[in-house]
Amino acid sequence: MSVDLAASGLASIVPALPRGVRLRFDESRQQWFLLGPERVFEPDDTAAEILRLIDGTRSVEAIAQDLAGKFEADPAEIAADVMAFLRDLAGQRMIDL
Amino acid sequence: MSRAETLNRPASTHPLPPPPMGLLAELTHRCALRCPYCSNPLELDRRDRELPTAVWKRLLDEAAALGILHVYFSGGEPMLRPDIAELVAHARDVGLYTNMITSGVGFQPAALDAVAEAGLDHIQLSIQAMDAETCDRVGGYAGAWQRKHMVAADIARLGLRLTVNAVIHRENAHQTKDFVQLAEDWGAARIEIAHVQYYGWGIVNRARLMPTRQQVERAMADVEEARARTAGRLVIDCVLPDYYARYPKACMGGWGARLMNISPAGVALPCHAAQTIPGLAFDTVQERSLSDIWYHGAAFNAFRGTDWMQEPCRSCARKDLDFGGCRCQAMALAGDASATDPACSLSPLHKQIVALAEAEAASHRSDFIYRGFQGAPKPQAERQMVPLQADRP
Numbered sequence: 001m002s003v004d005l006a007a008s009g010l011a012s013i014v015p016a017l018p019r020g021v022r023l024r025f026d027e028s029r030q031q032w033f034l035l036g037p038e039r040v041f042e043p044d045d046t047a048a049e050i051l052r053l054i055d056g057t058r059s060v061e062a063i064a065q066d067l068a069g070k071f072e073a074d075p076a077e078i079a080a081d082v083m084a085f086l087r088d089l090a091g092q093r094m095i096d097l
Numbered sequence: 098m099s100r101a102e103t104l105n106r107p108a109s110t111h112p113l114p115p116p117p118m119g120l121l122a123e124l125t126h127r128c129a130l131r132c133p134y135c136s137n138p139l140e141l142d143r144r145d146r147e148l149p150t151a152v153w154k155r156l157l158d159e160a161a162a163l164g165i166l167h168v169y170f171s172g173g174e175p176m177l178r179p180d181i182a183e184l185v186a187h188a189r190d191v192g193l194y195t196n197m198i199t200s201g202v203g204f205q206p207a208a209l210d211a212v213a214e215a216g217l218d219h220i221q222l223s224i225q226a227m228d229a230e231t232c233d234r235v236g237g238y239a240g241a242w243q244r245k246h247m248v249a250a251d252i253a254r255l256g257l258r259l260t261v262n263a264v265i266h267r268e269n270a271h272q273t274k275d276f277v278q279l280a281e282d283w284g285a286a287r288i289e290i291a292h293v294q295y296y297g298w299g300i301v302n303r304a305r306l307m308p309t310r311q312q313v314e315r316a317m318a319d320v321e322e323a324r325a326r327t328a329g330r331l332v333i334d335c336v337l338p339d340y341y342a343r344y345p346k347a348c349m350g351g352w353g354a355r356l357m358n359i360s361p362a363g364v365a366l367p368c369h370a371a372q373t374i375p376g377l378a379f380d381t382v383q384e385r386s387l388s389d390i391w392y393h394g395a396a397f398n399a400f401r402g403t404d405w406m407q408e409p410c411r412s413c414a415r416k417d418l419d420f421g422g423c424r425c426q427a428m429a430l431a432g433d434a435s436a437t438d439p440a441c442s443l444s445p446l447h448k449q450i451v452a453l454a455e456a457e458a459a460s461h462r463s464d465f466i467y468r469g470f471q472g473a474p475k476p477q478a479e480r481q482m483v484p485l486q487a488d489r490p
């Protein structure tokens with residue numbers, strides 16, 4: 001993979017859950033939910049992993065490194081996926097980038 | 098099967114549905130405004146019938162345990178309840194996502210600070226029109242427009258997540274684009290462009306509110322244009338006016354499928370107009386738990402699934418998409434709650450409904466019958482529809 005993660009600028013992008021958006025685990029369904037105004041987003045396992053790493057201080061790069069370690073995958077590739085996922089949520093105002 | 102048997106058949110004929118997603122907590126029917134399209138019933142619950150704080154807290158506990166994710170504090174005007182901040186805090190404590198649907202009128206600014214401090218997640222502020230004159234006349238309250246602008250500033254100061262609720266009808270449909278701009282100016286992340294739904298007070302005032310087809314088409318085009326312009330900044334959700342639509346909306350996401358509505362006096366309803374359907378037996382939260390009502394209540398089971406349907410719904414490919422439309426609208430317009438919603442173009446009554454809408458839209462009436470505890474004359478127009486049942490296949 002030719003993408004240089006360090007040079008990608010993703011170290012400076014720090015995603016955060018805005019006020020009015022909450023991630024929670026629902027015991028009755030045994031499932032994570034991202035809740036917002038009139039929105040119930042049901043993340044799959046990978047998406048839930050990403051969302052749980054968002055704390056308003058970790059950068060996209062740090063999140064990708066973390067996940068790459070966990071899934072033994074290429075961090076640059078993961079970073080691209082994470083970024084696409086977050087952009088989509090940001091477009092729905094469910095996350096701040 | 099008689100009508101009553103069909104409506105109240107036991108839950109055992111259905112597999113258990115999934116848990117509900119949302120609880121509509123109608124804390125009070127009191128409201129400073131008197132909107133002529135209010136979705137509340139014509140006979141409003143008076144203050145002395147409202148559930149006390151302790152019962153609402155128990156309901157919030159039960160809701161969370163049942164798997165409900167969102168609670169919507171609404172009414173009437175939920176901010177008129179002196180215990181509103183306490184209830185918001187309690188809902189947060191048990192893990193619920195808290196929404197408040199407010200008119201912005203009739204309470205002190207400090208009350209808003211209190212609910213923000215209590216952890217309110219999301220507030221929806223209504224606006225009746227862009228201009229003060231129409232806004233105050235539709236809401237039936239002098240000074241409402243100005244007050245709403247002040248509340249919007251308070252919401253921004255408090256950093257609360259805001260949705261602007263614009264209810265659309267003949268008198269303000271041309272302001273659709275401006276409502277979107279207002280939402281942006283107020284710092285909202287979302288706007289609801291919600292065309293009036295004709296139940297409750299809306300059906301009483303239908304001739305005064307029904308837009309023309311041209312107005313609706315224009316308003317829809319304005320929404321599309323605004324969506325393109327504000328993509329990524331503003332979420333625009335649109336509730337379509339269904340008399341002119343081809344297919345009806347999936348009311349409440351399906352009967353007894355996603356939402357529970359609790360009236361101020363504690364009646365559990367599958368939708369806010371459900372009490373207009375004769376023969377349905379409703380449970381109260383004083384007598385049964387939310388879970389028991391959701392899974393086993395007769396009213397919640399009455400129109401679950403598709404077994405109750407008649408033709409053309411019964412053999413229609415869309416029946417799992419829109420569930421045959423709205424049961425209350427079928428009741429109001431066809432005189433039969435299990436009929437196809439006449440808003441559907443496949444309903445044998447549809448042409449007459451459209452003709453009625455067009456005639457009413459051209460009537461130029463603006464003598465609103467305001468919502469209030471005095472009640473309203475029962476709507477007359479629908480009775481003309483009922484004899485037409487004889488023509489149905």
Ligand code: SF4
Nearest residue numbers: 128130132135173200
């Ligand atoms: S629709 Fe109007 S009258 Fe009805 S509760 Fe809302 S603000 Fe009050």
Ligand code: SF4
Nearest residue numbers: 410413415416421441
């Ligand atoms: S016939 Fe019934 S199921 Fe089919 S589109 Fe119309 S309302 Fe929906």
